[in-house]
Amino acid sequence: MEGTWTKLALRIWAALILLFLFIPILLILLYAFNTSNIESWPIPGLTLKWFKATWEDHEVRTALLLSLQAGLGATALALVLGSCAAFAIHRMTFFGRDVVSLLFVLPLALPGIITGIALRAFFHFNGVSLSIWTIVVGHTTFCIVVVYNNVLARLRRTQGSLVEAAMDLGANGFQTFRDITLPLISTAVVAGAMLAFALSFDEVIVTTFTAGAQNTLPIWIFGAIRLGQRLPEVNVVVSFVILVTIIPVVIAARLTGGGGAARVPAAASPPRG
Amino acid sequence: MAVKTLGRPRAKGGAAGPLQSLLWRWQWLRPALLLVPPLAWFVVVYLTSLVLLLITAFWTIDSFTSQIVQVWNVENFRTIAVDPTYRLIVVRTVALAALVTVTDATLAFPFAYFMARVASRRTQTFLFAAVLLPLWASYLARVYAWILILNHNGLLNWSLQSIGLPPANIGYSNVAMWIVFSYIWLPFMIIPTYAALERVPESLLEAAADLGARRWRAVRDVVLPLAMPGVVAGSIFTFSLTLGDFITPILIGGAGGKGLRDFLGGSTFIGNVIYTNVGIASNVPFAAALATVPVVIMAVYLLGAKRLGAFEAL
């Protein structure tokens, strides 16, 4: 319906927008190889030396370790809780569905800073010291909804008749679950786990308030950028974080046929930092 | 689509132990039991902390030791309402959020239109993935990338100077914040707009053409109103995310002197005042009171968005 000039204009616009979206990311990946330690443009040369220097910085290694631990912990908890919730909601035909969905989405719907300071006040009040556990608690709270959405969506697409057939054939509840339900939802569970991990790994807003003396990688990055020191290391670490957050999401998208990571952006949790 | 039980469980032992029978008899028990852990988590950890935060807003601190003094008062709210500083900060934040929303809507609409109505199926899938990818690339990384682009010797100044223009000193300023926010939230605007545009049936446009409307008129009078819920849905994200953000103002904000680059008169926004009050001034009650402001603003915004049909477009 549209004329050729309009189509051309739209095509150009689309290309420009794509460039706008991707150039900063590609630029940062490029800067990781910058020989100079002054971050100017154009880049004088390429080198791998900063990778080694970053790895040797024990603060970076400690932060990386903490990020991994927190990520795995939060993902594990979110998997259990989110899947339980998905199974429960799938079976129930009551009002609660909407309320529960709203509840789970709340940590992502409210600005992160509110979740952060609320949790911090909660811990402080109950005399709980800030530690890796408080970080995990914070991350789990908003990771649950990712797993929940993915598993629930898959359950809805699964035919209930398969479960009934299994039971007619004599399988008890546990066998049915293990042999029928689990394989059917396994890729959705893995996708949810990947998304949850990616979300937790990059999270900085809530973590700023729930971490004590510990640095996760994003907190280290935030501090280093503010201080304006060790920027070559920041380039390397930041590039690493980009890869660690993008790759699981791509895998998750593959596993769920592209649906899980995109549908309903709020509930599918795009990282807001 | 619930799974219904058919009749009684079999008497054979292998199929149903005593627990199983119990669960089958009261079929709502199993889902309810499953729901308890996650629900308990949310109530005990999350809802309680939100309620606690709200309660804290009505307390105050001893400014010397920063210990919370549990004396009920509305002093914090009064300060926010009465002190012109905070009104200015709120207005400034809302203004920036609105500006970012409008910018993103303008950038996103032609792109989404292209995706929905002009691009081939394959291109659509590709573009969809392409738009989603930056969302999942680390937030801090993307803000940092812009710091490098906009700073003194960065890509922007180099480009300007290579075509003979003077360097733009917008490295730490509200202009920079506007650019960065628009950049980061753009995919949030594109996706719902695209979804809404995709749903507009071709037949409507054909009908409009049959009635004699030229293409632009058809777009303005038919497509735009139908796509509006999508745009409003996207605006929920751009607005609310800008409202509560503190990382970008801290990393990119300037001092706010006079002049175009610091329009809006300052770089203190709701997000970083809350952050400062918690992380530096140790005044959690005041921060809590401040935090209610974006929540209230968003509640009002969401009501309006619901009216405009944005919730169906999500």
Added chain:
Amino acid sequence: MRSTEGPAVWVRLGTLAAAALIAVTACGSNTSTGGSTAAPPPTAGMKPQTSIGTGEGQLNLIAWEGYTDDSWVKPFTAATGCVVNHKYAGTSDEMFTLMDGGGGQYDMVSASGNASIRLIYAGDVKPMNTALIPDFNDFQTYFKAPDYNTIGGIHYGISLQWGPNVLLYNTKKFPIAPTSWSVIYDKQYSGLVTVYGDSMTIADAALYLAKAQPNLGIKDPYELTQKQFDAAVALLKQQKPLINKYWGSATDEISLFQNNDVYLGAAWPYQTIQLKLAGAPVAETIPVEGATGWGDTWMLGTKAPHPNCAYMWTKWVSTPTVQAEQALFFGETPVNTKACAEMEKQSAGSCAQYHADAAGTYFNTIKFWKTPIATCPDGTNNCVPYAQWLTAWTSITG
């Protein structure tokens, strides 16, 4: 389905009630401390350890930028096995909040006078045993028990170093050093000035006004009557259009000068030294109105997880060599009288430059950071307390 609406409402109410109940019962278990300086500090009764045991292998410090340079941290780790993890804080408020909210994970904090007293009365730091620090006996008498870290004869930390807040300027734009702080309030330098992004800057303004508007009668820039306070705040609001950016960390200000974004700034000597090392044309001066300054103390956290490493660290930084190294690195004055000789060895003339030899008169010209309280020096109770400083600062910079 109407039949399920009933339970719905109850579940919702029940949830909210449960949450509120939990919150309220949690409330009851918390008592608030008065927080005034009348009662003795909460940790006054804690007896410090009598010996230093084996190192725990780690040390978590909250420090000013430049206080944990590798040149004295690496030898420390090599000698004691304590790996130092530092967290830089930009302002005293931040140091206080980190220490207070850090849940007992930080071992020590290098607090300036306006944070140290607050930390003591909030119970976040505990008494230290000066007998475990041999170099303590060589400290200048005042710094053995300054009023910002010793209360009621109990030492809540070991003094470290002290110094002034100087006027930093670009020597190309100012071939002759400015003589008065008035330059940073002068409209002709619009957009070319930077000052410290902390409420203590109000004291700087008050110090300037003490000379510039003597009718205000300002004697102590931290104890101001409402009228004096308002005048200082008004001056800073007038100054705002001149400010390019309020610097929050030393590196902030260093970048501003290096990029020629500013020509004038209130600074720490650390920035001058770093800029000179990078070849920037800068110099510092203390104008006629005098300067505010800071006296720093290494304080031990009440719940410090690595107290032995903490004491080892305190011992280390109190030795003449390290005192000299740090003084030269940051541009401050050591408290150890034996450090002067060390400073001369490392950089001739530095002992006099940083007044490590004739500290007395120089010391009296500096108005050290302290927490403003409502009680004025003359005993009346109408001076502006710290809470107002913070809100005023937000209204100045917002």
